Amino acid sequence: MNRRPPVWDLLVVGGGAAGLVGAQTAAGLGADVLLVEQDRTGGECLWTGCVPSKALIAAAGQAAQARRAGTYGVSVGEVSVDFGAVMAHVRRSVTRIAPVDSPEALEQAGVRVLAGTLRFTGPGTADVDGVEVRFRQALIATGSEPLLPRMPGLADVEPLTNETLWDLHALPGRLAVIGAGSTGCEIGQAMARLGSTVTLVETGPRLLAREDPAAAVLVQRALEDDGVLVLTGHSAVAVRATTGQAPGSGVLVLDDGREIDFDRVFVAAGRTPRTHGLGLDALGVRTDRDGSPVVDRSLRTSNPTVWAAGDVTGFPRFSHVAGLHAGLASTNALLGLRRRIDDLNPRVTFTQPELAAVGVPTGSCGPRHRLLEWQHTELDRAVAEGDDTGVTRLVVDRRGRLAGATVVGPRAGETLGELGTAVRQRTSVLRMATTPHAYPTYNDGPWNAVIDEVRRRLAGPTTQRAIGVAVGLRRRWLDRGSVTTRRSA
Template sequence: MNRIKTDVCIVGGGSGGLSIAAGAVQMGADVVLLEGHKMGGDCLNYGCVPSKALIAAGKQAYAMNHGAQYGVKEVKPTVDYAAAKDHVHNVIETIAPVDSVERFEGLGVKVIQEFGRFISKTEVQAGDTVIEARRFIVATGSGPFVPPIPGIEKTTHYTNENIFDLRERPDHLIVIGGGPIGMEMAQAHVRLGSKVTVIEGAKTMGKDDPEMAAIVLERMRAEGIEIVEGAQAESISEKGGKITVKTPAGNFTGSHLLMAVGRKVNIDQLDLDVAGVDHDRGGVKVGANLKSVSNSKVYAVGDVAGGMQFTHVAGYHAGIVIRSMLFGLPAKQRTDHIPWVTYTDPELAQVGLTEAQAREKHGDKLEVARFPYHENDRAIAEGKTTGLIKVMIVKGKPVGASIVGAQAGEMIAMWAMAIANGLKMSAVANTVLPYPTLSEINKRAAGQYFSPRLFESNTVKRVVGFVQRWLP
């Protein structure tokens, strides 16, 4: 048995673990990184990257059949589904070197390509190596959750971990789960020529602002996606190459089944109890500093820290842990400034509080500024006028923003920055933006907040009248 002593031992080579490894080793710490599967984690190999690549293929196919308004003859695209998957894997392969073993070993990280498990409060074993470290980082992420629906174990089904390896286009894809993953894959596949049915046990896109979600769902239904809500899957069966899902709303039969009902954290193989690390189904129990509440030598970041499950949150966590672990500085996470995006067409982006959350928290103090895409010149020029922004404002500061429309994921950045830095609405209103751009929608929303204060105020009118009378 080999033994290693190090400053930092990171269990998991996904976004959070890799960010900490790169930062810590370049700042002078000795770092050991354990990864028993693929470097880059879920995001690179099964999540953010491949899904966006497949969505891009779907957008290209959709554009070919929707050009009449621009004076471009519409043609029915010939979709090579296997070639679209080649595009997905080429994108992964292009990005992979940034997350590779070779890159991190070049930085000075000792990478052990084995799964790690705790054997004491101060030791982890990976293969035939025992690592004793001053600090441990649990960064093992999450995987798809497949609920124990009767018949699922006997039925061919896909998750985000293997759908991107499917080479034959589904004739009729049934998606169980109407959250972001399910809806993104539903739209990508209908655009690539599949028939698609989405089955949701509760409300589709139920965690989003309902007004904004309705705009997305209207488009998806218009594209031919069948969306069935309030239809909890009761059983699943497969016969003659056909898969049938039984629900209270009826039975639905298709050729392929995608399970997209949620995520589960990857902690089962870590032997956290041996290390005295408290945990539950949501992950490692941590404080605001991301340190285990029961073992001060252990931190958790990303999905396994029990909070928001986004790649950019794992990267954010990495910065907090580095400040605490390497410099001994107080550092705590916050969530009010974390944005997220569902990459449907139109996109739906959110940061901070939704309108309903803001009304519940702030009551009569809340003001909501709105502005539609169809009054933006760039949106009109590009024929992308479906959309809306809502900004939730309390005492002159944004506390949340919801955007649905073209490039909503890019547009939300301004509000994420404003909320993160405690900026006032005047900071957005005072910003000069290039014309014509979609980003002007953000500024016009700020203008909607100030307009009644300027144009409907008797005080302002009296001041202007006074100045005009006395100016030479």
């Protein structure tokens, strides 16, 4: 697309997951779209988040599996890890996926891409490195960045984040991890499996604070089995760099006075929106205290021609959510619609075992819901694979419709497509139970849970009376037919 209109229908700021989907959706609707990205298209998910972390986790999983091979009667000898080769695998994974999110791919989709730093200068105008850009509507999709706590001495040890971890050339012998959300747990376990001595520090009373407590306990046990020292209920209050040792090494001081020696420290203490210097005040866009644009359920800001989606907003920071929200925002902007987002938000913590969840939280069932549970010690596929640490927990409403789910186990995230669809469509446990599932699979967990619930309902006194009446009527009908047949004979 070589034509440059005097006024763009939609200006998209940021080329991460939200910006890519928002721009391509708008171009598909026939709009003139300009996407401005100051670094590289693909965003955090491609370069420093989802893709590299899952590649690292996969390599770590192979090392852990090799160490467990003896339990299956397979001898592999001593397991060694070439960290340089592991990181090469990570880079290959990123390189292979990158063309899908490239400026060339965007241009082929009808999106004009401009590299540079953007600042809004007024309603309908922006400056990109000295070049004026005019637009009718804008989509803010600038994403977020790691939040570094204000901690004495932290800056002196060159703390790692998900943006800088991938620059490592050698495996840290001792790694301190601050924060036990999904990122902290995933990286902590992966690095321990690759050979680091890992200490995971979390201020809250448990790890994965937003997830079902019973499910989080299973993840913590798995981390501890891999050698991670999990310290919950403790805050890191200071860092002291060590002299005469490799750069980045030091001591992490906890609130109880305990000191943790480390060779590197990895910070996973949350994220903050990237809006500094964007000039949102020039557009009259109201922001929260952290700088994120305030949006309504249709993703429109306080300026009716400006929209926002992805990590820059206050909604859950997942790539799939960012893409879905951006597509909705672009469609609303260009077609004048007011479609609203929902709160389904499927999510996965990619530890081993994985923890996957969607819909109503399973850890706090109210009086309007019922909790169903199936332990994976009774899951045939898990037993056959020698890894039955897991659980399926489902929430159903009073009418027997699925409202939420949490699954812990290998490839638990692969169940969320079915479970998310069932939650969104308010599918009944009876319909789920009568849908055939291939055997044996890990999807048998949710299936067995709903079958168990159907059997429980059938065993109720009212249902049993109705069944008894039906069986009795059928028996009398068959008996009459039998008598008639004998008389005829």
